[in-house]
Amino acid sequence: MGILNNTVSETQIKLKDRIWLYFIALLILFLLVVPSLVVIPMSFSDSQYLEFPPKNYSTRWYENYFYSIDWLQATWTSVKVGVLTIFLATPLGIMAAYGLVNSNSRLRSILFPIMISPMMVPVILVAIGLFYFYVQFGMVNSILGLVLGHSLIAMPLVLIIVLSALNNYDMNQEKVARSLGASRLRAFFEITLPQIKFSIISASLISFLTSFDEVIISLFVSGGDNSTITRSMFLALRDQIDPTIAAISTILIIISSVFLILTQTFGSPKD
Amino acid sequence: MATKTILNKEHINKIELDQLDRKERYTLFGLTVPYLALVLGLIIIPIGWLFYMSFIGRDETLSLENYERIWNSKAYFRIFKTTFQISILTTLICVLLGYPLTYFMSQLSNRWANICLIGVLIPFWTSLLVRTYAWLVLLQKKGLINSLAIDWGLWSEPIKFVHNTSGTLIGMVHIMLPFLILPLYANMRTIDKDCLKAAANLGATPTRAFWTVFFPLSLPGLFAGLLIVFVLCLGFYVTPALLGGGKVIMAAMKISDNIELYFSWGAASALGVVLLVVTMIILFIASKLVSIDQLGNRS
Numbered sequence: 146m147g148i149l150n151n152t153v154s155e156t157q158i159k160l161k162d163r164i165w166l167y168f169i170a171l172l173i174l175f176l177l178v179v180p181s182l183v184v185i186p187m188s189f190s191d192s193q194y195l196e197f198p199p200k201n202y203s204t205r206w207y208e209n210y211f212y213s214i215d216w217l218q219a220t221w222t223s224v225k226v227g228v229l230t231i232f233l234a235t236p237l238g239i240m241a242a243y244g245l246v247n248s249n250s251r252l253r254s255i256l257f258p259i260m261i262s263p264m265m266v267p268v269i270l271v272a273i274g275l276f277y278f279y280v281q282f283g284m285v286n287s288i289l290g291l292v293l294g295h296s297l298i299a300m301p302l303v304l305i306i307v308l309s310a311l312n313n314y315d316m317n318q319e320k321v322a323r324s325l326g327a328s329r330l331r332a333f334f335e336i337t338l339p340q341i342k343f344s345i346i347s348a349s350l351i352s353f354l355t356s357f358d359e360v361i362i363s364l365f366v367s368g369g370d371n372s373t374i375t376r377s378m379f380l381a382l383r384d385q386i387d388p389t390i391a392a393i394s395t396i397l398i399i400i401s402s403v404f405l406i407l408t409q410t411f412g413s414p415k416d
Numbered sequence: 417m418a419t420k421t422i423l424n425k426e427h428i429n430k431i432e433l434d435q436l437d438r439k440e441r442y443t444l445f446g447l448t449v450p451y452l453a454l455v456l457g458l459i460i461i462p463i464g465w466l467f468y469m470s471f472i473g474r475d476e477t478l479s480l481e482n483y484e485r486i487w488n489s490k491a492y493f494r495i496f497k498t499t500f501q502i503s504i505l506t507t508l509i510c511v512l513l514g515y516p517l518t519y520f521m522s523q524l525s526n527r528w529a530n531i532c533l534i535g536v537l538i539p540f541w542t543s544l545l546v547r548t549y550a551w552l553v554l555l556q557k558k559g560l561i562n563s564l565a566i567d568w569g570l571w572s573e574p575i576k577f578v579h580n581t582s583g584t585l586i587g588m589v590h591i592m593l594p595f596l597i598l599p600l601y602a603n604m605r606t607i608d609k610d611c612l613k614a615a616a617n618l619g620a621t622p623t624r625a626f627w628t629v630f631f632p633l634s635l636p637g638l639f640a641g642l643l644i645v646f647v648l649c650l651g652f653y654v655t656p657a658l659l660g661g662g663k664v665i666m667a668a669m670k671i672s673d674n675i676e677l678y679f680s681w682g683a684a685s686a687l688g689v690v691l692l693v694v695t696m697i698i699l700f701i702a703s704k705l706v707s708i709d710q711l712g713n714r715s
Contacts (some may be wrong), residue, residue, distance in 0.1 A: 158622050170520030173513050174535045177593060181542050181550045183560065195553050198560075237451045244447035256448060263459055265699055267651025269668040270688045273675055274462025297458050300451060329443075358543045360654050365672075378545045382658050386552065394546040401541045409534070 181398065188391035195386060206392035216393065219374040223357050226291045226373060230356035234296040235349045238303025243333070245304075246311040261301040271297065272365040279366055286368045294366055295356035302355060303348040310344035311337075347408045354404050358397075463692070470686035482686035492670075492687070499667045502581070502656070503649035506588045510645050513589070514596040515638065519630075521597075522604035533601070540594040548658050551587045552578055555659075579661025587655040595648060596641035603637020636705065643702040647695050667691050 188206055190199030210216050241260060245253050263271060275294050276285065284290040314337065322332035338345075363373040374393070381387055473479035486492045521532045539547060554560050555577035562574040577583045607630060615625035653668040660666075667687060674684035 162622070166516060166520055170517045170532075173517040173593075174532060176513075177539050177590070178535050180554055180590065181539060181547050183550050183553055184546060187553055194558070195556060196558060237454065240447040241451035244444045247444045248441065252445070256452070259455060259460075260448075260451060262455060265647075265695070266459060266463065267668065267688075267691055267695055269651055269653050269671050270463060270466065270692055271459060273671065273684065273688065274466055275458060276675070277465065277681075278458065278462045293454070293458060297454060300454070304451075354541060358545075360544060375543065375545055378549075379654065379658075382545065382549060382552070390549055391553075394543070394549055397543045397546050401543065402538065405534075405537060405541050 184391045184394040184398070187388065188395040190388060190391070193388060195388070206388045209389045210392050210396075213389075216374070216377065216389070218370065219372050219377045222288070222291075222367070222371050223374040226288060226295060227353040227356040229288070229292040230295045230299055231349045231352045233292060234299035234303050234352045235345065237296070238300045238348060238352075239307050239345065241300075242304050242307035242311055243337075245308065247316065260304055263297045264301040268298070268361045272362045275362060276365040285366055286371050288371055290366050291363065291371065291373065292356075294362040295359055296352075298359065298362070299352040299355040302351050306344050306348040306351070307341065310341040314340055343411065346411050350404050350408050354401065357400070466685040466688055469681050470689045472682055474682070482682045485683065486686055486690065495665055495667055495670050498665060499650060502584060502588065502664065502666060503646055503652075505585055506592055506649050507642055507646045509585070509589045510592050510596045511638070511642060514593055514600065514641065518597050518600045518604055519634075521601055522607070536594050536597050536601075539590065540598075544591060544654050547591060548587055548655050551583065551590065551659060555583050555586065578659055579663060581660070581664055583659040583661075584656045584664045587659045588649060588652065591655060592645045592648060596645050599640040599644065600634065600637040603640070604634050607633045639705050640702070643698060643705075647698055647702075650695060650698075651691060 186198060187195065189202045189204065190196065191201035191203040191205065192199060245256060245260075248256075271294070275290070275297075279285045279287075279290045316337075318336050318340075319329075319332045322336045323329060327335065358375065359373075360375045360379055363376040364379060367373050367376055374397075378390060378393060381390055470482050471478055471480065473481035517532075521529050524532065556562075557574040557576060559577075561577065565571050566574065577586065611629050611633070612625050615629045616622070620628065651668050652666060653672065656664050656666045657669055668691070671684045671687050671691070674680045674687070
């Protein structure tokens with residue numbers, strides 16, 4: 146058992162003294178990753194009950210999903226709202242981050258807490274506040290209402306990501322461009338933007354996922370033809386356990402994983 | 417005479433520069449306006465209105481009726497008790513599970529640490545509903561956990577894990593754990609390993625070096641993670657609603673019931689104001705302890 150006497154840290158701790166830590170850490174990592182994956186085999190089960198492991202396999206729950214107008218419409222609503230959220234939350238977040246980075250520190254310390262307040266206020270309060278507001282303006286069950294609500298919670302994430310990119314960026318480069326005659330706008334688009342584009346890509350992917358996975362605001366302000374997929378799933382889970390949810394969950398896991406891989410590959414230029 | 421003109425010119429120059437400076441400041445502030453308008457219109461005004469509603473009684477006049485009811489009612493007391501109990505327990509379990517894992521990750525080489533980090537990010541980016549559903553499948557009476565445990569002889573009768581407190585706790589810990597790990601990991605990566613080498617060099621055992629050097633240095637990250645988890649738990653809705661099976665009623669669920677079932681805006685907003693005030697106090701304490709943008713940073 147020579148391997149147990151290998152040192153595993155710079156302070157000469159031996160593997161045998163640390164093996165318990167490896168064991169516990171890997172167990173916790175296992176508990177984090179694996180439970181969600183259980184829905185994948187479940188979705189191919191032939192049974193109506195949630196037996197695990199399934200006795201017979203079939204794709205009937207996927208057929209259920211793809212032949213259901215309600216589910217497809219809900220999915221389409223979620224995709225539409227997610228894409229529109231990217232187009233609202235990302236530009237507003239970038240503009241605000243740019244304004245904040247270049248303004249003086251006193252103004253920044255006042256504005257920043259207000260700007261990230263959508264993240265601090267419990268979502269249930271944001272949801273009922275929006276619901277009340279939308280009732281007054283006839284915006285309940287509208288796509289616009291959903292996009293505004295989802296942008297509200299996606300913007301702080303865009304702001305934080307772009308802000309940290311701009312903090313690591315030397316604004317003097319823009320000054321150089323402007324001293325050579327470029328307008329501020331041109332300096333931003335030609336000098337700054339290309340250098341922070343990876344953060345902007347991550348920020349927009351994260352905006353989409355935030356919107357696509359959002360449950361509580363959707364629960365309150367969407368409905369009818371504009372019900373989102375998360376709203377329909379929540380209601381289905383509360384009322385009865387339909388294995389179609391397992392099929393939809395599998396599809397959602399695939400979508401999230403694709404987005405995670407995209408942010409990891411396109412969102413970070415280094416490492 | 418000549419010097420005076422020069423002074424004058426400098427003066428004019430200064431006025432122009434000041435004007436440009438001001439124009440620049442207004443332009444930069446203008447860039448933040450659309451964002452601020454959205455936050456003001458969709459968060460600050462509606463919540464201000466909720467605040468107002470919470471002071472309106474049944475007879476449409478100003479009163480403290482809603483708050484009195486919360487204060488005097490046993491049902492509301494139980495809801496607050498449940499909310500705090502579940503939040504404290506979830507936070508505690510997250511610390512007990514999250515700290516060793518994050519410590520382990522901080523000791524690995526960059527390559528392995530990044531692989532583990534993806535393991536933390538996968539559940540983080542998986543839909544909340546999917547994860548809650550997965551636990552519903554795993555924990556039910558005929559679920560995988562009960563059948564494995566019975567096969568292995570751990571217990572003989574199926575144990576009911578879902579639709580009660582234990583199910584809610586398991587689901588919430590699983591969802592909250594990444595929120596603890598990510599800020600803690602960011603903090604642990606910045607701890608200078610030379611400090612531990614110095615401690616070892618001076619004769620500290622690894623255990624002592626950990627407790628007297630590493631652990632105190634990791635406290636800011638731990639507090640950041642712990643507070644964000646606690647605050648998120650206080651306002652949590654989806655998982656207790658689905659895994660609690662109506663037996664675990666937390667503040668957010670009561671707010672939603674008040675509106676959806678009873679159309680009672682006064683009661684809902686009073687409860688909302690209490691929840692908001694508690695959250696803000698905790699976040700205020702947090703902002704004194706750690707830099708504010710560390711809270712809630714998702715990536």
